[in-house]
Amino acid sequence: MNGTYGYDVVKKFDEKGEPIRGDRSINQAEAEIVRRIFREYVAGASPKQIAVRLNRDGIAGPAARDWGFTTIYGSPKRGNGILNNEMYIGRIVWNRQRFIKDPDSGKRVSRLNSREEWIIQEAPELRIVEQELWDAAKVRQQTVKQNTETGEANGIWERRRARYLLSGLTRCGVCGGGYSMISATHVGCSTARNKGTCSNRLAIKRADLEERVLGALKSKLMDPALFQEFCDEFTREMNRLRMEGRASLEAARTELGRIDKQIKSTVDAIADGMYHPSMKAKMDGLEARKAQLKAELAHAEEPPPLLHPKMAGFYREQVTGLAAALRGDEGESRTEAAERLRSLVSKIVLTPADGKLTIDVHGDLAGILTIAQANALSREVSDGTDTRDQLRIRQNSNGRPREGAAVVAELAKQVKLVAGARNHRDRHSLVVII
Known part of the structure; x- marks a missing residue:
């Protein structure tokens, strides 16, 4: 249809x-x-x-x-x-x-x-x-x-109408649908409840979700001054990756144009009576490569525009403001924290695992935190203070340690928080996914 x-x-x-x-x-x-x-x-x-x-x-x-x-x-x-x-x-x-x-x-x-x-x-x-x-x-x-x-539609409308801290950011890791308020106190997968087509029936108290996310971020943003260099590095690294993506697309388009010219020249030569058996093999190879390039370009996404150099300053301001807001009390500080989060986080994905929810934070903040951890590990390696886990993160599959920007480039731009039982406060720790 x-x-x-x-x-x-x-x-x-x-x-x-x-x-x-x-x-x-x-x-x-x-x-x-x-x-x-x-x-x-x-x-x-x-x-x-x-x-x-x-x-x-x-x-x-x-x-x-x-x-x-x-x-x-x-x-x-x-x-x-x-x-x-x-x-x-x-x-x-x-x-x-x-x-x-x-x-x-x-x-x-x-x-x-x-x-x-x-x-x-x-x-x-x-x-x-x-x-x-x-x-x-x-x-x-x-x-x-x-x-x-x-407010006459239902008795809890006034409580639901206020936009909560993570409103619009939460997503279900099973179906990709929204994770939204399903009662006065809990959030759950909207698709599972509205359509009945998602298997994720796990819900979590909104307050517990906010506490876990903010608690984890607070522990990582104790010294905002340390994040200034990471914001600069994040902006540089994102632009490098985007330029690489753009160059790759342009190279594919250039090669496709060159192949089209070669095919036309070969066809013209055959039309002029210059056929040779080797031309068939050449044409077959050109057509195969052309089909491959067209398929790659059809499925390729245009790289997003480069970040303006001033974005590093924007990130520094937002991360510093977020840390200050997280240190504040309820009310205005909490509202400011929500606004700062929205400028740095694209989505928060909740996925069921062993009866609990894992929470993946996606977006620029995750990338900045990842770079921060990579730099911290780099300093610890140079000081000889690595733990076994830190060395595992630093190594390639061949066992050799990764260097500088390679660490940043290979680390996934996301941070995972594990939301377990409400008494397990140690589950606030941030885990970088490799």
């Missing part, structure tokens, strides 16, 4: 043989699922309940994926999600949003256009949902929104 759920793409060609894009026809089987979703929602079922039922019944969602809360509810403001797609009432809306490139991350981010900029085309032949059913769903959405805003 291509395009919008509930429709099939109609393949047509013009007189020149060029594809005519945009034509659709109603997929009757999927259309009935769309109507079922609207009927169940209007009858009082929540999007989460509807998703669980659809997955339980073995009904594939859009792009053959599992159904989830967001697939059904989406965003009324952006017009996405089954309950908000106006194509189901015979209206095609274009230019609802635009995409811009974030100058720091290099990623595309969406921005909603004003309603005056929307382009709307009436297409009554594409209507799937009757107007009365659509209107009833909109009324219920508005009622739920008002109840939520006034």
Whole structure:
């Protein structure tokens, strides 16, 4: 199934043989699922309940994926999600949003256009949902929104509404879905509860999770002054790795262009009557290499943009501020710690292991801590104070110690915290994954 759920793409060609894009026809089987979703929602079922039922019944969602809360509810403001797609009432809306490139991350981010900029085309032949059913769903959405805003939706809304320290950062290590509040006190895998398609049912108290993460970071940030050199080194190392990735891609593209020219020259020579049996073997080799390069480039990701030299100063400021916030009390210091964390951590992954949760911290902070540990080990090696474990980290597979930047480059940019039983405070220790 291509395009919008509930429709099939109609393949047509013009007189020149060029594809005519945009034509659709109603997929009757999927259309009935769309109507079922609207009927169940209007009858009082929540999007989460509807998703669980659809997955339980073995009904594939859009792009053959599992159904989830967001697939059904989406965003009324952006017009996405089954309950908000106006194509189901015979209206095609274009230019609802635009995409811009974030100058720091290099990623595309969406921005909603004003309603005056929307382009709307009436297409009554594409209507799937009757107007009365659509209107009833909109009324219920508005009622739920008002109840939520006034705190009447459930008794614990006010406690849940406040953004907790690690909100939006936690992910399930089994399915990759979000780890979010599942009760007033615990966080768990959203996919396991909303879709029923993830096996990770382990939950952890939000307060315990925050204590373990902050406790581990606090122990590693006792002297922020030591981190200044590591922030500089981290910025340099990340830029070196990104430049290597960029050079590798450019080399592949250059070689591909050279091979194309060689193939063309060989074909031209054959066309001019200069065929020799050795040309076939040469062409076979060129075509094989061309296919290999095209496959590599198709799966390669563009390296992110280089970090600005001033980013080292930014990292120093954020790490120093994070350490100061962690030394403070609850309240403003805790809020500041959350803001600092978000600038340095991309995600925190919780994975079940032997009945407990391991916690992997990903992002720039993990890289900075890794470099810090590598430098600390380097100094200890030179002082002759290595323990057996430290030597193991420092060695290559051939037993020879790694040198300088090689240690930094080979260490994974992540830090692991083990969340065990609540009385095991020694489990706050940070473990670098090699």
